[in-house]
Amino acid sequence: MSQQHTIRRIVAAVGAGAVVVALAGCSTPAAPAAEEPPPGVTDDTVTIGTHTPLTGPAAAGYSSISAAASAYFAYLNDKGGVHGRSIEYIVKDDGYNPANTLTVVRELVQEDDVFAILNGLGTPTHTAVLDFLNENKVPDLFVASGSTSWNQPEEYPYTFGFNADYVVEGAALAAHAKAEHPGKAVCLLGQDDDFGDEMIEGAELALGADGLAHIERYSTSNQDVTAQIGALKAAGCEINILATINGFTALALGTAAQLGWFPQWFSSSSGADYPTLVGYLGEEVGPQLLQGFTGTNYLPALGGDDEWVTLFRAINDEYGEGAAFDGNTIYGMSVAHLFAEALYAAGEDPTRESLLDAVTSGDLAGNGILPLSFSADSHAAYTGVGITVVDQGVQDYTGPTYAVEDGAVVEVEPAPVPLEGEGVPGA
The missing domain is CATH 3.40.50.2300 (Response regulator)
Structure with missing residues (x-):
């Protein structure tokens, strides 16, 4: 805080005190204070962040997830963003090392003032920041791991998974x-x-x-x-x-x-x-x-001819800066789209609370082969998966779709979510 700003605050406080003394006999009620916007939200932008391995043993493949999400957000911003706000996405490398994860996530929350953490990657790495994010009431959305740890609404109300669990x-x-x-x-x-x-x-x-x-x-x-x-x-x-x-x-x-x-x-x-x-x-x-x-x-398959895959290929071609297109590209863009969908549902003046309400409402669609399972009682995204097989270099769905219900493995019918509005929520 600058010295001039401090002086102005002191003068203002003295002036306010003088007014109180002068009007001691009056009982005019004070006007309610204007509500401050949540961290990371301005009139024009929403800033979010993630931790992910850009280096280290998990970098190959996984580093392309955040790049794909960035490409989708660039596409979305060119389409007008969400309620007129562009999404700024800060990506920090943790090298798939839990100690590094805690450092970079603290930076994102305490220095970068992010609105939410999106798709932090890894079971051991994200476990290191689970308590920190929930204690600080930071929306911790769509973790890139299938651990059931993310589905504990009572203990971790701000955390939600994305992957089908392990x-x-x-x-x-x-x-x-x-x-x-x-x-x-x-x-x-x-x-x-x-x-x-x-x-x-x-x-x-x-x-x-x-x-x-x-x-x-x-x-x-x-x-x-x-x-x-x-x-x-x-x-x-x-x-x-x-x-x-x-x-x-x-x-x-x-x-x-x-x-x-x-x-x-x-x-x-x-x-x-x-x-x-x-x-x-x-x-x-x-x-x-x-x-x-x-x-x-549980997402559109790389080897399929799904409309989502066609859209994501086009986005990658235009905004992906020459990146290869693979299953991790589809994953990263799917996560980014789901966040945009949640942010749109959170309203024109989003708060962290309205964002969580949007996720637990049961109204988000996603783009998977099964409906999302988010609710007040479930912070799990997908509770079923399809079987894929590689044949002559093509990886696509070929087998049944399975889910776990009441402790038993059952076959279920897939119900892929159709593409709407060019993949732009609210369009």
Whole structure:
């Protein structure tokens, strides 16, 4: 605060005191104070931010998510923004390191005065800021992780997930393996945190408590899974469910190939993006190793001809600064569109409270293959997933859609959300 500003405040206070003394015998009520706008909101802009790995072990593939969201926001701003406000999106690199995440998120909230945090990426990383964001009453929207931690409305009222949770994904992959390949030994390789824990929980919903023939875990701090892959091979695993990020999915397939072992691979959507995996494995061997690769998804599929995919390709071409178009591009633009939809529903003068009310209203549509599940009692986005398979380089839906209902895995009918208004809420 400047010295001149401080002097003005003192003079104003003295003047106000003099008026009070002079009018001591009067009882005129004071005018109500004007309500200040929430952090990050001006007449022309809404500022939001995110933490994401632009460097480090999770950067490949995932770094393109925030770039895709930025491209969508540029497109939206050129269309007039939301209620006349442009969205300013601040992206900060945390290197997929929880200590860095806490530092950059504190900067976003305390220095950049963001209105909300959007799509903070990673289970271990976002866990590090969960309490901080809720204690400071910052909307923590659409976390880029399938951990069930984000769906705790009573403990974390400001936090909402985006991904289908890992229990659902694990259950869907295991149910599909059981239905399509009865009698085969199903195993699991998983990250050593909630990601792996909850994928195991889901798989056991479908296969029973002893249904997984073997389980191996890994840490993202050690980029060598030779021991784990060797153990899975020795256990006679025929189908391996992967609770892995993209880099470790490729590492698992590549290590197995070096050992001359070619089982079937079933992956969470978090590590199943075909172009990203080919980028890791190389154009020469990647397409061969990924033929028949099975995954989950809940958004428009990269290999499909969905109207959303067509729109997002066009946005990427114009605003993506030469970025490749892949499943992570679709993911980033889908998240950005959902935020725009929530902001529009929050009203012409949005507050943090009206933004949360918009999300829990049950009126948001999103662009998934199933309806969103947000409500006052649920902070989960998608509670079901479809099965995708890679065939000759095309990754598209080919199998059934699964959900978890009342602790059981069930097949459900997909209900894709149609594109409206050129992907601009309120248009």
